[in-house]
Amino acid sequence: MALGGRAALASRIILAALVVLLITLPLWATQSMVNIFLLIMLYMAVGQMWNLLAGYAGLVSLGQQSFIGLGGYSLAVLTEVYHLHFLLAILVGGVVSGVFALVISPPIFKMKGIYFAIGTWIIAEALALYFLNWSFVRYGLGFNIRTAYDMTTNDLYYLSLVIGLGSVVLVYLIMRTRGGLALMAMRDDEVAAEVMGIALYKTKLMIFLVSALVTGVAGGVLYLNISFIQPTAAFSLDWTVAAVVIVIIGGIGTMEGPIVGAVIYVILQQYLFNFPGFSMIILGVIAISIILVAPRGIMGTLQEKFGWEVLSPRRNMRKMKALVSTDCA
Amino acid sequence: MEVLLQSLLNGILLGGLYAVIGLGMSLIFGIMGLINLAHGDLIIISTYMSMVVALQFSGNLIIALLISVLAMIVIGFLCQSILINRVVDKGAEPPLLITFGLSVILQNVLQRIFGADAKSIPTSLAAQNVITTPWFSISAIYLIDFVVSILVILSLHFIIMKTYFGRAIRATSGDVVASELVGLNTKRVYAVTMALAMVTASIAGLLVGMTFTYYPTTGTQYLIIAFGVVVIGGMGSLVGTLLGGIILGLAQMLGSYFFGMAYQLFFGYVVLLAILTFRPQGLFAKTK
Numbered sequence: 001m002a003l004g005g006r007a008a009l010a011s012r013i014i015l016a017a018l019v020v021l022l023i024t025l026p027l028w029a030t031q032s033m034v035n036i037f038l039l040i041m042l043y044m045a046v047g048q049m050w051n052l053l054a055g056y057a058g059l060v061s062l063g064q065q066s067f068i069g070l071g072g073y074s075l076a077v078l079t080e081v082y083h084l085h086f087l088l089a090i091l092v093g094g095v096v097s098g099v100f101a102l103v104i105s106p107p108i109f110k111m112k113g114i115y116f117a118i119g120t121w122i123i124a125e126a127l128a129l130y131f132l133n134w135s136f137v138r139y140g141l142g143f144n145i146r147t148a149y150d151m152t153t154n155d156l157y158y159l160s161l162v163i164g165l166g167s168v169v170l171v172y173l174i175m176r177t178r179g180g181l182a183l184m185a186m187r188d189d190e191v192a193a194e195v196m197g198i199a200l201y202k203t204k205l206m207i208f209l210v211s212a213l214v215t216g217v218a219g220g221v222l223y224l225n226i227s228f229i230q231p232t233a234a235f236s237l238d239w240t241v242a243a244v245v246i247v248i249i250g251g252i253g254t255m256e257g258p259i260v261g262a263v264i265y266v267i268l269q270q271y272l273f274n275f276p277g278f279s280m281i282i283l284g285v286i287a288i289s290i291i292l293v294a295p296r297g298i299m300g301t302l303q304e305k306f307g308w309e310v311l312s313p314r315r316n317m318r319k320m321k322a323l324v325s326t327d328c329a
Numbered sequence: 330m331e332v333l334l335q336s337l338l339n340g341i342l343l344g345g346l347y348a349v350i351g352l353g354m355s356l357i358f359g360i361m362g363l364i365n366l367a368h369g370d371l372i373i374i375s376t377y378m379s380m381v382v383a384l385q386f387s388g389n390l391i392i393a394l395l396i397s398v399l400a401m402i403v404i405g406f407l408c409q410s411i412l413i414n415r416v417v418d419k420g421a422e423p424p425l426l427i428t429f430g431l432s433v434i435l436q437n438v439l440q441r442i443f444g445a446d447a448k449s450i451p452t453s454l455a456a457q458n459v460i461t462t463p464w465f466s467i468s469a470i471y472l473i474d475f476v477v478s479i480l481v482i483l484s485l486h487f488i489i490m491k492t493y494f495g496r497a498i499r500a501t502s503g504d505v506v507a508s509e510l511v512g513l514n515t516k517r518v519y520a521v522t523m524a525l526a527m528v529t530a531s532i533a534g535l536l537v538g539m540t541f542t543y544y545p546t547t548g549t550q551y552l553i554i555a556f557g558v559v560v561i562g563g564m565g566s567l568v569g570t571l572l573g574g575i576i577l578g579l580a581q582m583l584g585s586y587f588f589g590m591a592y593q594l595f596f597g598y599v600v601l602l603a604i605l606t607f608r609p610q611g612l613f614a615k616t617k
Contacts, residue, residue, distance in 0.1 A: 060422060062429070107606035113421050114364050118556055119605050125553065126598040133591045237549060241433050248426060277437040284434035291427050292415055 022161060026154040038157045038225065039266045041164025043242060045218040047250070047258030048167040049211035050243035055253035056175070057207045058187040060113075062240050063120025066127050067097035067212045069234035071219030073131070076143035076229045086147045090220035097216025098209050105205055121237070128235035142230030145223060159221050167214055171255055174210070183207065187253075241280070248287045251297030260298050333586060335465045340582035341575050342467070345475035346540065348482065348574030349533040350551055351558025353526035355570045356485075358559055360502040360522045361417055366428040367408075368530065369552030370435040375401050375527075375534030376543055377443060380450050390450075390535065397531045405527030409520050417519065432548065439545035450538035474536045478571070481532055485525070486567050494521055550594070557601040563611025573611070577601070 026034050046064065053059045074093030078084045084092075104123055111119045132140050148156075174180050182203050185193040194200050219239075223229050242265060250261025265283065272279040294301040354368045365371075375397045383393040412431065416423035461467075489495040500508040501518045509515055537543065537551065554577065562573025577597055584596020604612070 054422075060425060107602065110606050111609060114425055115560075115605055115609055117425060118364070118553075119602060122553055122598050122602055122605075125549070126595055126602070129592070129595040129598070133595075241429075244426065244429060245433075248430075277440045280437040281434050281441070284430045284437070288412065288427055288430040288434075291423055291430070292412070295423065 019165065022165070026157060031153055034153050034157045036266055036270060038153065038160045039269075040262050041157075041160040042218050042222050042225070043246060043265055044164045044258050044262035045167035046215055046239065046243050047246035047262050048171050048255075049215045049218075050240070051247045051252060051254075051258050052171055052174070052183075052207055053211050055247065055257070056180070056183040056187055057204055058190070059204060059208065060117045061120045061211075062117045062237070062244075063122075063124040064211075064215050064243050065235050065237060065239040066100065066120070066124040067215040068219030068222065068239045069124070069127060069131070069231070070097045070100055071216035072223030072229045072234050073137055073143075074216070075220040075223055076145050077137060079145060079147045080143050086224060090217055090224070093220040094213045094217035097219070098213040101209050101212030102205075105208060109201065109204060109208075121240075124235050124237070124240075128231050131231035131235065137231070140231060142228060145227045145229065148224050148227035151224070156221070156225050159224070163214075163218055163221055167218075168255065168259065170210070170214065174207075175255070179203065179206070238280075245283045245287045247297070249283070249290055249297055251299030251301070251303070252295075254297070254299040254303060257297050257299040331464050336582040336586040337579065338465055338467065339471060340579035342471040342475045342578070343582065344575030344578030345478035345571070346471075346533070346536055346574070347554050347558050347577050348562075348571045349474075349478040349529055349536065351555040351562070351570055351574055352481065352485065352529040352567075353533070354555040355559045355562070355567075356522055356526045356529070360498055361413070361519055363413070363417060363421075363424040364428070364556070365413075365526075366425065366552060367431040367435055367548075368428075368526075368555050369550065370432045370439075370548030371401065371404070371527065372530045372534045372537060372551050372555075373543055373545070373548040374404070374435060374439065375531035376450070376538040377439060377448070379531070379535045379538055380448060383450060390539075393450075394531065394535050397534065398528050401527040401531040401534075402524045405523040405530075406520055409523040413523070414516050414519060432552070436545050436548060443545060445544060445546075447542040447544055448538075449542040450535070470540050474540055477532065477536060478574070481529055482567050482571055485529070488525070489567075494518075498522055553598070553601070557597065560601065560609065560611055561604050566611075569611060576612070 022037070025037055029037075046068070050061065050064055053061050071090070071093035074096045075086065075089045078089035078092060079086050108116060108119050108123070131137050137143075175183070182193065182198045185196065185198055186200060186203060190200060219234075223234070246261030246265045247258050248261070249264055250259065251257030268279045268283060272282070290297055296304055350369075350372060353372075354365060357363065357365050357368070378397045378400055379390070379393040382396045383390055386392045408431065412427050413424060416427055489498060497508070497513050497518050498521070500511070500513060501515050505515055508518070533551075541547075557577045558570055558573040560573070561576050562569035562571070577600070580600040581593045581597040584599075585593035588596060
């Protein structure tokens with residue numbers, strides 16, 4: 001059930017208004033608000049990609065930090081050592097992440113379920129160790145990303161806006177294509193999906209690559225914001241923790257979920273900035289409670305109870321409703 | 330040559346410790362079918378607990394162990410009844426995410442309470458060597474780790490094979506529905522299993538604290554070690570767990586020998602990934 005007719009039009013207008021507000025944010029909001037929204041956009045992108053993997057493709061990855069780290073380091077190395085433009089560096093970061101995903105995909109896709117999850121985690125840990133001992137990236141010393149010093153918060157904000165909104169649009173487009181249907185079929189029952197002719201491996205690989213690429217790009221911009229990178233933080237599990245918490249609280253398997261989750265995550269982090277670690281404890285408790293009580297998350301439960309869906313992966317609701325009503329006669 | 334021999338020896342001894350670390354996870358995975366991502370952090374919590382108690386009782390490690398075991402059993406029981414029993418039959422994702430959330434909470438709680446500095450449990454055994462020859466030496470603490478782990482594994486074997494609860498555990502891990510049909514309270518069996526796992530975790534925690542330094546975030550490292558032990562050794566086999574630990578220990582030590590100290594953990598991870606790819610059921614898995 002999604003909204004039909006007037007309600008759908010209303011939600012579209014609200015959506016458009018929100019986008020306009022976001023675009024004009026630096027004109028009417030304080031710099032600290034701009035900074036907050038910057039983070040929201042970036043974390044939303046990371047969350048959307050994790051949701052794509054776990055919520056739609058059924059691949060629970062605990063290794064997203066690999067791509068964030070690779071994106072961040074591409075930015076650092078290319079701007080500091082080779083003096084390339086930061087936009088190019090960020091794009092290359094995405095490509096590097098995608099290539100890395102491609103390289104690890106044969107072994108990693110042999111691992112099923114929880115093995116896949118831990119496998120991705122181990123790869124990230126191994127990557128961190130490798131970078132700590134690699135002279136090319138200055139071992140554990142890290143880089144000061146000096147390109148960032150010339151940039152204003154507004155510049156970074158617009159960059160993150162592109163990435164954040166872009167990720168939502170990307171997920172929306174993917175889900176509306178046949179690929180999206182294939183994904184949802186795979187998530188619900190892999191064997192049945194394969195029987196229907198869905199190429200499991202290829203579909204999973206495509207989604208894995210896409211999510212790696214976008215996460216890498218987001219990682220680049222995140223580190224442009226932080227302007228200092230070192231291996232332990234860049235490949236820290238905290239990035240995946242953020243993604244998981246954002247998606248679980250917001251609503252796994254929904255497109256609006258990561259948006260809501262990212263807002264909650266960033267605001268909690270900012271609020272509890274003076275109490276380091278507390279935000280993570282609270283987020284962890286909320287996440288666990290949500291899994292126990294409302295496993296579909298905020299947006300998921302709203303969707304279930306009230307049929308309220310702003311961004312629907314389904315194509316034509318009238319047709320669907322017609323189908324459903326004849327079936328359930 | 331001596332260094333190689335020393336590496337091999339250390340690998341085997343350390344393997345014992347790794348086996349104890351992995352025992353708890355092997356129990357839970359084998360019997361409840363879920364991977365407890367908070368296992369490493371639970372071990373480290375017991376390490377911190379032992380440290381605190383030992384400091385209170387002027388370094389008496391036996392008391393520290395007893396109190397830590399009791400506390401861990403309580404914690405394990407709480408986790409089991411509040412969190413895990415609710416999701417143990419809901420598929421693979423919820424337990425994964427819940428234990429993940431638990432791990433996050435535990436690490437951050439430890440960090441709030443104890444700070445991020447490295448700690449260790451002071452013991453006079455750490456620096457001593459039991460056997461010193463021109464070719465190799467066996468450090469006292471490594472030897473103790475190994476002996477204790479053998480004892481733990483033997484006791485666990487005895488419990489599982491010869492006692493009533495052991496049979497209940499084996500029945501539940503074999504077929505939950507059938508066990509319930511013959512009148513077993515499987516949720517209670519899970520709780521006992523968790524208690525056993527917590528006991529091994531607290532023993533492992535004390536040993537780890539005596540052997541290495543630790544931070545609130547060390548849990549992740551031991552989680553991966555535990556997972557490695559379970560994967561390499563295969564499920565459902567206690568001997569497999571011991572061998573898994575030894576293989577992992579050897580992989581790390583040999584990696585360190587051939588590639589340098591910095592690559593010790595790295596090499597362990599590589600071996601683990603290789604086994605996950607090519608033989609995920611483990612090297613010694615029992616065919617069920």
